[in-house]
Amino acid sequence: MNELSPVFDVHLHPIRTVISVQSLIDEMDRAGITKGVLLALDLDPDVLTTNLKLRDEIIDDLWAYSYFINPDQLLDSMIRILHTGKTSNQHVAELCNVEPGRFIGFGSVNPSREKEYVTSKLNEILALGLKGIKLIPTLQFFHPQKNKNIKHIFKYATKHNWPILIHTGKDPGPFEIPTLRHVQYSHPRYWKKIVRKANTPVIFAHLGGYGVTDDESWIDSAMEIAKTNSKVFLDTSAVTYALEDPNTVDKLRDLGFDRILFGSDHPVVHGTSMDHSKKIIENSPLLTKSEKRRILYENANKLFFG
Ligand SMILES: [Zn+2]
Structure with a gap:
């Protein structure tokens, strides 16, 4: 593929303590990434000390995984991840202004908070001129179908034609432990009914399941939802390597490559880079030139700029 072909990365984390604006831009330039979506993360690091019910649930889930682990140590590590990952809507909005036209900012709202908080965050996202919402059941500790604010968030997003990236x-880290209920709540199946009623684009990150390649039900569920709803997209972030597997490529081709979006998840996936992720697609013998162009740029450009 032509080295100068434009590339749109729909999944970037401008985490303040991990990457500076300049390093992010430099890395994008090095990898030839033309445009990118910057994601905020509305996380509550105090919740694991203040919400004792949640804390007990997590400790139960950790014991279910192994009697040989120390739940307190893992809880501390979770709190550290929440502190580090927290990325405000304001920060994302400021970065979008650094290189106008290059970035699209997605705000974030924690659905586990009370309704007034959720409404104020949605209004904040609107006032800051952000263009979408990121939701994350693992780090925001919610169940898509049992959470009381999801309907409200989808309604608000639909009104403003904001895509929702889920x-x-x-x-990573302790959130790799499969017996954690909030890991299980991140299965695409829990979004099926919600997405069916939604009238705004939905992007399932990580092709339906980061770190769960041993269980095909995750990607199969995301594909099934996408097949019956043309507003559903899948991004490749953190799992671009899955496109090296002929079976996965066949499955995705069955859906059609018009709704697969390139994402790198930079800088949160250790041992990889934007350039490396991009090259997996660019150099793939399994994809046609037209499929590569659609995944790397055209689909996202159409989604955000029509
Ligand atoms: Zn991510």
């Missing part, structure tokens, strides 16, 4: 699958 994390699916595990998360």
Whole structure:
């Protein structure tokens, strides 16, 4: 493929303590990434000390995984991840202004908070001129079908024609532990009914399931939802390597490559880079030139700019 072909990365984390604006832009330039979606993360690091019911649930889930682990140590590590990952809507909005036209900002709202808080966050996202919402059941500790604010969030997003990007699958560190209920709540199946009623684009991150390649039900569920709803997209972030597997490529081709979006998840996936992720697609013998162009740029450009 032509080196100068434009590339749109729909999944970037401008985490303040991990990457500076300049390093992010430099990395994008090095990898030839033309445009990118910057994601905020509305996380509540105090929730694991203040919400004792949630804390007990997590400790139960950790014991179910192994009697040989120390739940307190893992809880501390979870709190550290929440502190580090927290990325405000304001920060994302400021970055979008650094190189106008290059970035699209997605705000984030924690559905586990009370309704007034959720409404104020949605209004904040609107006032900041952000263009979408990121939701993450693992780190925001919610069940898509049992949460009382999801309907409200979808309604608000639909009104403003904002896509909603939903994390699916595990998360790094202690959030890799499969017996954690909030990892299981990140299965695409819990979004099926919600998405059916939704009238705004939905992007399932990580092709339906980061870190769950041993269980095909995750990607199959995301595909099934996408097949019956043309507003559903899948991004490749953190799992671009899945496109090296002929079976996965066949499955995705069955859906059609018009709704697969390139994402790198930079800088949260260790041992990889934007350039590396991009090259997996660019150099793939399994994809046609037209499929590569659609995944790397055209689909996202159409979604955000019509
Ligand atoms: Zn991510």
